Amino acid sequence: MKVSFLGAGAIGSMFAALLRKHAPELDVLVVVRGAHGEAVAERGEIEIVGPWGEERVPIAWSYDPQDVVGSDIVFVTVKSQATKPALEQAGEALGDALVVSIQNGINDHQYDGFVPVDRLVMGMTTTNMAVLAPGRVSMQLDGCTLFGPAIGSSSTAGAQQVVDLLRRIDVPGLDFDAQTNILGVRYNKLIINALGYASCLSASNFITEALCYRPWREGVGLLIVQECKRVLAAAGIEIEKIPGRSDLSRIENLMLALKMPILGKMVQMAIKGKFERSPIVFSLYQDLQRGKPTEVEHINGQIVRLASSVGTQAPVNAEIVAMTHELEERPGDTFFSRQDVIDRITKLTAT
Template sequence: MPLHTTSPNDRLHFAVMGAGAVGCYFGALLARAGHGVTLIGRQAHVDAIRAHGLRLQTATQDSHLPLAASTDASAVQGADVVLLCVKSTDTEAAARQMLPHLAPGALVLTLQNGVDNEERVRAVLGPAQPVAAAVVYVATAMAGTGHVRHFGRGELVLAPSAQAGRLVRELAQAGIPTEVSDNVRGALWAKLVINCAYNALSAMVQRPYGWLVQQDGATAVIADLVAECLAVAQADGVRLPGDIHTAVRGIAESMPGQISSTAQDLARGHPTEIAHLNGYVVQRGAALGVATPVNRALLVLVRMAEAARLATL
């Protein structure tokens, strides 16, 4: 069904469930374009946003935007579109929290790492609730409470849906380049391959992508990681778009100073998404009879680093 709208000026209302760096960035752009936006996140961020607005810092601006903010999932009530931006480890829990409050016909877009969040959300919400996957290409970080910093890119690729046409137009008008693809699964896998290539390595040494590829033997390890991912994808019937090897190299060239989200989580003592990155490749490889020893090694190393970090807190 088409997107309904409850706003008197016929603008869409968005809720961001899991308002971290990605959700805050896109929420800020949507609010700046005149859409209603409610951010749902952690108490410290919510308090800062309520007191001072959301601080959006980019290469060309540094501004504070007034936005509604809440710590409660009930704040999705009345939203036309929910941007689900929680960590992949929290997908089912967030879906269960939203379930009693979602408006009929409200579209839930999964803007998350990993390749299976859409089906996991759908399993909780049921077939009547529209759910679609989105592939996110953006470099952002929370630079402080209520303060999101943008480093580069910012486009989305959406799965086809009855709501996609209007949503693409509204997002584009908000400065979010968006396209619809009938191969979102392949695009999600392509992003997964890139994440598997860099995230765990960046996390283990707490260094950015540009530094990694300058180290002796690092590009060979990255090549092994990518080869395993591609073997699993092929066995799983996934068709990756474009030239994945060029895309992998391009990340270190275009974002040399970027530290992975896994590295940031590990440094802060937060749970990482490693089970849904290299761990997913290991899991699918085991199910399909494809060996993934390099991905398994990185999975175990990050898990050990998590356990060691937890023991010091």
């Protein structure tokens, strides 16, 4: 069986290497590029770091997306904005493969014309992987990865096939499951990212400097969550719970607890140390630091587009998108102050 990863950066390289290690009989190919790709090509292996320690996993690699030809399953693990170009480059080489997106954002329509909806599986992962150095990928956080039908399909048969494959990865804490309402799961994660992205505009620690700081929480955070939920309700999309720690309701409960006079102080003290030591790092922050295009149009921008499609507006998310684009235009590593972000969002609600 041939399994390919189209655009193997952090997520693709880690899942590919783990699959190769735990199911060595599979023919696993990574399609790579850039400095990370060169390191993988030069060594013919991916170095993976996680609770298992450090391991070098020999892997087949290619710079050419058309080398996915003959695959039974093709995982697409490029950033959302790179989906269409990657699919165009792979072209007919996708053949009859089951194509599986493990990406943030709601980008199903980008697969139109490349993959029939019954062969498209959409995934959402709560894990966190990072390319520490070219050729070296780390699992920063374990968690679940869920799969389900793309918009326009209701069958979970493809998702189940993917789950059966990935369950060969035997790493405690890495779980794989099928989910009928994968769209609701993906929007759950999207709202958390929409919130986290706002904290990146001022390079603030998401937990200790954003959520724990009342003016940010009330003047930015709560407004984003409320707006996202209002737009989803207007669009008739039901948010689905995510098993484990990365669920929107947990963040909402945290925000509620932080509001309480005594409990809030206790919660703040309990979580401060942990998240100061290991901050949650959103890809938007890293992309801005590295001067790379961000996924904001697929996260906060998705809420803006969804709002417009159902005849309403999402001004708070629109402002986050606009501010991100402003930062993208600036030289790397310059951010707004936290107060700038609060002022710009508060101004919207004052008018």
